[in-house]
């Protein structure tokens with residue numbers, strides 16, 4: 001099989017890809033117009049018909065869809081196939097509100113698993129590998145998606161789901177897992193537990209990890225790579241576009257290649273909706289051009305990133321997106337300053353003796369925001385003097401201030417006092433919402 005899962009597509013010339021996307025887009029717009037009254041109405045309101053969309057140059061004419069539309073149309077309003085043709089639903093993890101339900105035909109599942117197979121292959125996976133999937137199984141797309149991709153590649157698949165971390169490590173050792181798939185926060189937890197059980201990277205056979213479903217920093221990548229002795233790859237996706245595998249990292253690790261034969265990506269200004277030129281930072285918008293049952297057109301992900309067509313050393317020609325460092329709705333506004341939790345993670349992990357376990361607590365006292373960061377100390381810090389602990393506090397506080405321009409109260413807490421995550425980590429406790 002080699003380096004690519006589907007070389008013809010992954011290394012296709014830009015011209016051929018545009019042609020393929022244009023054909024698929026025109027057909028998809030007609031399919032949606034004919035079968036989804038909800039979207040047809042949005043098109044009519046904008047004065048667009050399928051005759052106006054002949055190729056990707058016409059994409060801008062179509063209306064956007066947002067999460068609010070998905071909630072409005074819940075559960076069947078955006079379904080484009082008879083329910084009898086659907087074989088599965090999946091649902092969002094509900095990180096930011098009411099769940100969204102997505103529908104799949106067998107064909108949709110096949111294409112989704114194919115995207116995940118590309119990701120596993122790009123991380124060096126082949127049929128010789130043992131792939132341990134510890135994303136949650138069930139409604140969450142992580143488990144089923146990577147499970148399907150792993151089967152396609154022909155890996156021996158361990159459908160572990162998340163949780164029971166000591167058992168994960170036992171299986172990892174007994175069955176010689178070589179690839180680990182889970183959220184980055186769970187990967188860090190597994191790494192930590194491995195060391196607590198008295199083992200190290202030399203006691204396991206893992207070589208690569210495929211981690212996604214939540215934002216994570218380069219510093220977190222290095223921490224996981226160190227703990228588990230692996231190369232850690234990023235993977236991105238969302239339930240609304242099938243699940244993980246919309247984009248994936250290759251060995252160059254400078255962004256994730258988007259599976260453009262299935263998804264057309266745009267970057268827009270989140271305030272005006274204007275399409276921005278390549279290289280601009282903005283909100284990522286996806287149009288799925290192959291999905292049958294739940295084909296969203298111009299779906300606003302709220303994820304903020306940058307697209308790049310710079311030539312990649314892996315040979316893939318698929319456009320790359322940078323790691324989304326949080327969604328527009330993950331952004332906290334503290335004392336009027338925009339703060340992404342990932343900025344804080346990045347500061348913390350650059351400071352030695354801090355761990356990737358942290359929590360951000362925001363409150364409002366007497367009409368003023370309070371901003372506290374709890375950071376867990378590493379075990380070896382415990383024996384240190386109060387003075388050196390105070391120094392560490394000052395160092396973190398100074399670094400946060402210089403990056404964000406506002407002061408945070410740093411509280412160093414005992415090892416193991418911050419809850420670990422087996423799925424998507426909850427980093428922020430914003431008590432202001434309760435008022």
Ligand code: ADP
Nearest residue numbers: 092093094095212213214215235236237238239
């Ligand atoms: P929910 O919206 O409930 O979290 P999903 O489970 O479908 O539902 O999550 C999709 C979202 O997860 C994406 O829109 C994105 O914000 C985040 N995400 C997924 N993969 C990554 C990744 N590799 N890096 C950063 N964020 C990611």
Ligand code: ZN
Nearest residue numbers: 250312314316
């Ligand atoms: Zn590449």
